[in-house]
Amino acid sequence: AQTVTQSQPEMSVQEAETVTLSCTYDTSENNYYLFWYKQPPSRQMILVIRQEAYKQQNATENRFSVNFQKAAKSFSLKISDSQLGDTAMYFCAFMKHVYGGSQGNLIFGKGTKLSVKP
């Protein structure tokens, strides 16, 4: 069975600074996806960034980037130039890649509550 661990329940960062959220996972699968989802206060969960396990290059989406270490089973999220709107719960998630049809289900970590302070 796969597990996802986020060891930082809460973090804070000053506006315009950089913060890194940690995530480790455990799996025996070789083909999978990793995700970071963002849940702002009282708003819908949205996908921030994804990483395919077969890709060595780390994914980047504007101010968001990941450090994917497959051997170490580590998948951290770096937020650069933090903005007040980045305040949210961040969930790391794992999905097994299933061939020939539906993708696998998402397995979530417990979340990290990030507060961006002015």
Place this chain on the structure above:
Amino acid sequence: DVKVTQSSRYLVKRTGEKVFLECVQDMDHENMFWYRQDPGLGLRLIYFSYDVKMKEKGDIPEGYSVSREKKERFSLILESASTNQTSMYLCASQEQGWYEQYFGPGTRLTVT
């Protein structure tokens, strides 16, 4: 844009009541999911469905059932609500063969 809507943002029910939580998506997605979100526990999968009238148990199906009579609608049913089912319930949809899940706004259910 994909839109996933849930019938209520907040719901208060009494112990023993039958509770229906409705989820509707407008993107013709095959896959739909129900999660439960609790502080310190993250999101846990209750049930999912890969097609109309099909359902599969997730990690915590006890005390819940689901119904999917139409492709766009996925209902979560609490047959006899209990206080330990007080939680935030999130619905999601996903195109078959694609990775991204799209979430609804959630229903915060309180059982008293």
